[in-house]
Amino acid sequence: MSPDAVVVQGLVKIYDGGVRALEGIDMTVHQGEIFGLIGPNGAGKSTTIRILSTLLKPTEGKVTIMGHDVSTDEIAVRGLISYLPEDAGAYENLSGKEYLQFMAGFYGGDRNGMVERGMRIADLGVRIDSRIKEYSKGMKRRLQIGRALMTSPRVAILDEPTAGLDVMHGYYVRHEIKRAIKEDGSTAIISSHNLLEVEFLCDRVGLIDKGRIIEVGTPAELKERHSALNLEEVFLGVVGRA
Amino acid sequence: MPNHLWNIVVKELREIFRDPKLVIGMIIVPLLIFPLMGGAIRAGIDAEENHLARMEIAIMDIDRTEGGYNMSTLLNYVMVQSNLTLQGIDAQDTASAVDWCMENGFETLVVVPGNFSEEIESGHSASVEIYQVLTHYGISEAAGAQRVASAVSAFDNLLTAQRLQMSYSNSSYDALLTPAVVHSSSVIRGNIEDADPQIVVTTMLTTTTTMPIVIMLLIIMAGQLAATSVAMEKEQKTLEVLLTLPIRRINILLGKLAGVVVVSLIATLSYVAGFGYYMSSFTTGAGSVDLAAIGLAPDMAGYALMIVSLFLSFIAALSLAVLLAAYTQDVRSAQSLLSILYVPVMMPAVVLMISPIEVLPGALQGVLYAVPFTYPILAAKALYTHQYGLIAFGIIYQVVFTAAVLYLATRMFSTEKVLTAKLSFGKRKKKPMD
Numbered sequence A: 001m002s003p004d005a006v007v008v009q010g011l012v013k014i015y016d017g018g019v020r021a022l023e024g025i026d027m028t029v030h031q032g033e034i035f036g037l038i039g040p041n042g043a044g045k046s047t048t049i050r051i052l053s054t055l056l057k058p059t060e061g062k063v064t065i066m067g068h069d070v071s072t073d074e075i076a077v078r079g080l081i082s083y084l085p086e087d088a089g090a091y092e093n094l095s096g097k098e099y100l101q102f103m104a105g106f107y108g109g110d111r112n113g114m115v116e117r118g119m120r121i122a123d124l125g126v127r128i129d130s131r132i133k134e135y136s137k138g139m140k141r142r143l144q145i146g147r148a149l150m151t152s153p154r155v156a157i158l159d160e161p162t163a164g165l166d167v168m169h170g171y172y173v174r175h176e177i178k179r180a181i182k183e184d185g186s187t188a189i190i191s192s193h194n195l196l197e198v199e200f201l202c203d204r205v206g207l208i209d210k211g212r213i214i215e216v217g218t219p220a221e222l223k224e225r226h227s228a229l230n231l232e233e234v235f236l237g238v239v240g241r242a
Numbered sequence B: 001m002p003n004h005l006w007n008i009v010v011k012e013l014r015e016i017f018r019d020p021k022l023v024i025g026m027i028i029v030p031l032l033i034f035p036l037m038g039g040a041i042r043a044g045i046d047a048e049e050n051h052l053a054r055m056e057i058a059i060m061d062i063d064r065t066e067g068g069y070n071m072s073t074l075l076n077y078v079m080v081q082s083n084l085t086l087q088g089i090d091a092q093d094t095a096s097a098v099d100w101c102m103e104n105g106f107e108t109l110v111v112v113p114g115n116f117s118e119e120i121e122s123g124h125s126a127s128v129e130i131y132q133v134l135t136h137y138g139i140s141e142a143a144g145a146q147r148v149a150s151a152v153s154a155f156d157n158l159l160t161a162q163r164l165q166m167s168y169s170n171s172s173y174d175a176l177l178t179p180a181v182v183h184s185s186s187v188i189r190g191n192i193e194d195a196d197p198q199i200v201v202t203t204m205l206t207t208t209t210t211m212p213i214v215i216m217l218l219i220i221m222a223g224q225l226a227a228t229s230v231a232m233e234k235e236q237k238t239l240e241v242l243l244t245l246p247i248r249r250i251n252i253l254l255g256k257l258a259g260v261v262v263v264s265l266i267a268t269l270s271y272v273a274g275f276g277y278y279m280s281s282f283t284t285g286a287g288s289v290d291l292a293a294i295g296l297a298p299d300m301a302g303y304a305l306m307i308v309s310l311f312l313s314f315i316a317a318l319s320l321a322v323l324l325a326a327y328t329q330d331v332r333s334a335q336s337l338l339s340i341l342y343v344p345v346m347m348p349a350v351v352l353m354i355s356p357i358e359v360l361p362g363a364l365q366g367v368l369y370a371v372p373f374t375y376p377i378l379a380a381k382a383l384y385t386h387q388y389g390l391i392a393f394g395i396i397y398q399v400v401f402t403a404a405v406l407y408l409a410t411r412m413f414s415t416e417k418v419l420t421a422k423l424s425f426g427k428r429k430k431k432p433m434d
Helices: A045-052 A074-080 A096-104 A111-122 A125-129 A137-149 A167-184 A195-201 A219-225 A231-239 B003-017 B020-053 B071-081 B094-104 B116-121 B139-165 B173-177 B197-208 B210-235 B238-243 B249-283 B300-325 B331-337 B339-354 B362-370 B372-385 B389-414
Strands: A004-014 A020-030 A034-038 A060-065 A081-084 A155-159 A187-191 A204-209 A212-217 B056-061 B085-088 B108-112 B129-132 B186-188 B191-193
Touching: A004 A045, A004 A187, A020 A034, A020 A045, A020 A060, A020 A187, A020 A204, A020 A212, A034 A045, A034 A167, A034 A195, A045 A060, A045 A155, A045 A187, A074 A081, A081 A137, A081 B238, A096 A111, A096 A125, A096 A137, A096 B003, A111 A137, A137 A155, A137 A167, A155 A167, A167 A187, A167 A195, A187 A195, A195 A231, A204 A219, A204 A231, A212 A219, A212 A231, A219 A231, B003 B020, B003 B210, B003 B249, B020 B139, B020 B210, B020 B249, B056 B071, B056 B094, B056 B139, B071 B085, B071 B108, B071 B116, B071 B139, B094 B108, B094 B129, B108 B139, B129 B139, B139 B173, B186 B197, B210 B238, B210 B249, B210 B300, B210 B331, B210 B339, B210 B372, B238 B249, B249 B300, B249 B389, B300 B331, B300 B339, B300 B372, B300 B389, B331 B339, B339 B362, B339 B372, B372 B389
Parallel strands: A034 A187, A034 A204, A081 A155, A155 A187, B056 B085, B056 B108
Antiparallel strands: A004 A020, A004 A060, A204 A212, B108 B129, B186 B191
């Protein structure tokens, strides 16, 4: 089996109406690594992530996840991935535990074990039995992180996992993601505008701009390559929009 | 049922039944509205009958003679026999009598002029004046004047019969007053039934005009429920997660529809139970006829066809609603776009409430027959007429229509269009996402 969990080759996406979102993305994500996808608004991060999640079809190019083509083998891909959209909501009239049970119901194996793990990652205490509509934004996000990671996915695809969270919740979520991914030996692709978060979480980072990957490397490599103190300076230098 | 589908159905039901607005609107209101309507109408009729039974009339009888007998004495007697309670008053003039009535809570004043007996006995027409106090302009306010006018008419008949009996001494009063008597019967499915056709039609209309409105409301509510369910998934971004789960997307669509269908079925049962009680409040009412006694009772075949037709209408409406909601990004837009569905749902209800389909112009008939939501309304009427041929055809048409819409909705859910499709209404398209 290829050591690469995700392989993207010549990925182009043109929406109905002619809008070109991706101009030919090429990237690979190795098994067991956390890969960060950073770039300015409109660069193509969410489109790439949605194609990896089987929500959108590529116009051109090929994307495989653990060797399965996302265009032709969607059901198999969906069994391997777990997707967390930016600002993902949950069913307001269910309790947190019912929501995790509902989601676990679509997977084989030890569903009770999955729910227990989800509850442990979310760490909502007795509030796990409250209706989700009574949760704060931070609690909802923790529940979503629990949901996304409880199935021990081979590839976790997380879009802005800490967007809008306060320092406490953001810190908790970042550490839980890192702990769970490393514990499972999973692979993760994380899209984020928070470059400190990316630097903390990611083994490698890809910079995307105008629908193309323009730079890839570990945070240390990128900083050295651009003589930068942090990823923010790398980003500004590469994208050139200071 | 596959586990994944069942999982979605259970989730949908939990979501719906935990939303008090939906439970009240879909189940409790239909269950209560008809008994309440029937009870309110029955209570109104009873109150009116009680009011009329003990009606008190003020009478200023200027023609009255102490201890003697004249025409005004006879008129007073007839009014008492007509269940009117008379309160004699002495007043200077009519204006003073009216003031007295208003001060003492009398709504109707009768003034018998001083020359009343003299005019009648001399072969002329005498007049009786009626003054009705109007305050809230309800229908019942005219009842007093009508009751007095009816009593005067009875007085006229009595007097006429007395005069005629001088010439026809062997005839009864009734025979003298009504030389020709009308007796109306209704011919229902070839059987002659002893029921006035006017009363039969009125009783039928009382029940059949209500059904289209209720069916229309139920279909609209079910459509709103389905559209809201899909739009809510998009608005809260729960749909994106659902679509990345390892299940066939048709299961997501069918699970959603099944959840709404279960609720709609409960709503329909609630409607049928409430409507049954509503109808029972009319069968005992005055001026109505027991439809079952004249062969217009619903039978099991009629109920079966109506339920099937109603069910298919629900599925068609739900599929259309889901399809429309897939083109929106939030609940508000979905509700607005759903108004497109209101036209075909409301049109048959409104038109068929006013007129039977058979007497409509051909073009309008064609339009109505093309609308699948027409058939449950026709089926509701066929409950009484037992003309099931058209309903059976309608059900076949509904099956084809519903299958086509379901197919389109399934196609929509199987592609990325369920996330990206938007109705632009002529605006320039923006880049959908980064």
